[in-house]
Amino acid sequence: MKVNYIINGDACKALRDFPAGLVQAVIADPPYYNVLKEDWDTQWSEAAEYLYWSLIWVSECMRILREDGLLFCFGQLGKREHIFIHLMSTLCMRFQYHDLIIWDRAVGYNERRDSFTPAYEMILVLRKGEKPKFNKEAIREPYDNQTIASYLRDKRYKDKDARLRHLMEGKYSTNIIRVPSLKGSSSEKVGHPSQKPLELISKLVLCSTDPGDLVLDPFLGSGTTAVAAQQLGRDWIGIECNKNYVQIAEQRLANTNGLFEQKQGLTSPSKVLDSKVKLTQ
Numbered sequence: 001m002k003v004n005y006i007i008n009g010d011a012c013k014a015l016r017d018f019p020a021g022l023v024q025a026v027i028a029d030p031p032y033y034n035v036l037k038e039d040w041d042t043q044w045s046e047a048a049e050y051l052y053w054s055l056i057w058v059s060e061c062m063r064i065l066r067e068d069g070l071l072f073c074f075g076q077l078g079k080r081e082h083i084f085i086h087l088m089s090t091l092c093m094r095f096q097y098h099d100l101i102i103w104d105r106a107v108g109y110n111e112r113r114d115s116f117t118p119a120y121e122m123i124l125v126l127r128k129g130e131k132p133k134f135n136k137e138a139i140r141e142p143y144d145n146q147t148i149a150s151y152l153r154d155k156r157y158k159d160k161d162a163r164l165r166h167l168m169e170g171k172y173s174t175n176i177i178r179v180p181s182l183k184g185s186s187s188e189k190v191g192h193p194s195q196k197p198l199e200l201i202s203k204l205v206l207c208s209t210d211p212g213d214l215v216l217d218p219f220l221g222s223g224t225t226a227v228a229a230q231q232l233g234r235d236w237i238g239i240e241c242n243k244n245y246v247q248i249a250e251q252r253l254a255n256t257n258g259l260f261e262q263k264q265g266l267t268s269p270s271k272v273l274d275s276k277v278k279l280t281q
């Protein structure tokens with residue numbers, strides 16, 4: 001099957017042509033159902049119809065997934081969060097629940113006057129078989145300088161270089177992932193109303209695939225999953241029904257380079273302890 005390209009069409013139809021067991025990970029950010037005033041988000045007359053439609057595309061994606069693959073499905077908070085709760089319940093009865101990730105958007109949205117301000121989205125994770133591929137080491141998060149400095153001051157650790165090397169590896173990421181949502185003024189924004197941050201999608205790609213694996217996004221939008229996959233040396237296939245978004249995604253991909261490195265600045269215990277970090281005792 002051809003990879004690293006966008007299918008401009010309907011996901012439910014296009015997915016039928018995919019062979020079983022093809023992709024290592026599915027990253028799906030589907031329409032939410034009447035949250036946005038966009039044609040693609042208001043195409044169902046009632047919630048039951050949306051749930052039925054969701055079951056069709058998820059079933060196809062689970063068929064296409066490899067035995068050790070994971071499927072990530074975003075759900076929207078706000079006025080309609082209960083629809084996603086119904087969807088999660090339905091999906092968990094049919095498929096194997098693996099995890100529920102909370103994407104902490106850092107900044108609240110939606111200006112609700114009658115409740116706390118919504119500030120997270122859910123990402124349901126389903127697995128196909130009992131032993132999914134999961135690269136826990138690939139999604140470590142750096143400690144902040146203050147924490148590193150305070151650990152280095154701990155007298156129980158004699159070998160400070162070894163201790164620093166260990167600390168610089170970072171800590172394991174929890175299933176609450178804090179990545180700021182994209183503001184209108186963000187340089188990453190390319191004109192899609194629900195564009196996800198590249199940093200967030202990259203974490204999902206990193207934890208669920210190895211270089212060379214194939215990632216599928218059935219609702220590609222502005223192409224975030226494809227850009228993340230391309231940057232990280234994974235193959236990808238995207239499906240998107242809106243021609244304008246396909247063009248936006250293609251333009252983004254044309255400006256995307258290959259593998260990138262994440263670098264951290266601190267290299268020695270003395271540098272950490274000499275830095276202007278205020279230490280907690």
Ligand SMILES: C[S@@+](CC[C@H](N)C(=O)[O-])C[C@H]1O[C@@H](n2cnc3c(N)ncnc32)[C@H](O)[C@@H]1O
Binds near residue numbers: 012
């Ligand atoms: C929530 S957005 C995805 C945004 C994307 N994650 C990004 O970062 O840009 C959902 C996308 O699904 C597309 N879409 C809606 N119904 C579709 C269908 N039946 N088949 C394929 N794409 C569809 C919409 O046009 C929209 O771009």
